[in-house]
Amino acid sequence: MNVGLGLPIGDPSVLLGWARKADAGPFSTVALLDRLVYDNPEPLVTLAMVAGATRRIRVQTEVLLAPLRQPALMAKQVATLDRLSGDRLTLGIGLGARRDDYRAAGIDTHRRGARLDEVMTHMRRVWSGEPYGEDIGPIGPAPARRGGPEILFGGFTPPAIQRIARFGDGLLCASPIDDMDGLFRATEQAWRAADRAGRPRLVAQLNAALGPDRTVDDARGRIRRYYSGAEYTELPADYPDLVVRRMLTTPGEIRAAVDRVTDIGADEIIFYCWSTDTGQVDRFADALS
Template identity: 80%
Template sequence: MKVGLGLPISDLAVLFDWARRADAGPFSTLALLDRLVYDNPEPLVTLAAIAGAVDRIRVQTEVLLAPLRPPALMAKQVATLDRLSGGRLTLGIGLGARRDDYIAAGIDPHGRGARLDQVMKDMRRVWLGEPYGEGAGPIGPAPARHGGPEVLFGGFKPAAIQRIARFGDGLLCASPIAEMDGLFRAAEQAWRSAGRPGRPKLVAQLNAALGPDRILEEARGEIRRYYGGPQYMELPADYTGMVVRRMLTTAGEVRDAVDRLTNIGADEIIFYCWSSDPGQVDRFSETLA
């Protein structure tokens, strides 16, 4: 089982310390979330800087809100980051659930699933070196892997699961652990039905924080701040409270999650750590030893 860490977003000054500690530890991936109407760092820019500061660990968007971005420019940015990192990029991609992000980007949130499908078609064409369209030739640089970097789709609905089989390499699942087994099996079935060889990559995302009470309270506060507000589309009214309550806070809970997810076939777990304290990297490393 591979284990990665989600980087905190509340203090940019600590990100390189986080990255270097994780790179020296047992971790596979450093992930970073995406929002537009929030004070988080832009993920492609930030992960490019982090990839240059570490030697081996992968970097991952979790998830990049692709419908908000022009596909030709995004394809070029992603390919550049993939090349600069030596192929260590995983592109976690999705729709997002906040209306204000779409308003700020000047994008109609209705039909955003169809827009994401078209974005993926456009980006794949760029990454394969094909002309972008009439009057526009190929867009470089070529990504490290022909056809583009590893792509994971985040989501819970059937349309998101089917999108994996059409355009992606796997599922990035942030649901409760009890629901992940069904979503993993659905992704595998969609993969087989599409005639894809092998199996999709299955990645679980869980919120977790390890440390004294002040660290846990900081993490809970950051979750409430990030997920709070009235702008959600198609999510339960108490979604923020549910996310806070599900956060793992002890070494035993973290180890139990690893065991449960191993048993249902997860390939990797990303523990998203909301407190900015870099000491969490060491605590997770000791817990997983």
């Protein structure tokens, strides 16, 4: 089982140290979330720095809010990062659920699914090397992998699952662990129905923090602040409380989660860390050894 870590967003100055420690450890991926109306670092810029500071570990957006971005420029940025990182980029893409992000970008939330499909069509065209449009030439550079980097879609709804079969390489599943089995099987079914070769990648994501009480309390406070005070498109009002309660905080819970997602067919699990304490990296490595 491949295990990755989500980078904390609370202090950008610690991110390169985090990434270097993860790169030296047993971890497969470091990931970074995306918001617009928040004080998180922009993920494509930050992961470019992370890729340059590491040797082997993959870098992943988790998830990039693609409907907020202009597709031609985003495709160029993604291809550049993919190429310069040596084919180490996984592009996690999703819609997001906060209305303020869409208002700030001037995008209609009611069209966000349709816009994501349009964005994917445009980016795939760019990465194919074809002209971008009538009287518009190709947009380079070419990505490291023909056709574009690995793409995982985050989401829980039938349209999100169908989007994986149309445009993606797999599912990035941040649901409660009890719901993952059904979402994994739905993804496989949609993949087969679309007559896709091989099988989709199935990646689980769970929030976690390891360490003394002050580290865990810090993580709980940060994740509560992150999910509070926003107007959501579809999440329940008590969602911040649910997220805090579901956070994994002991080595036993980490090992049990790895066992459970392995049993239901996950290829990788990402433990998203919320405290900036870099000592968590060693604690996760110890919990997994």
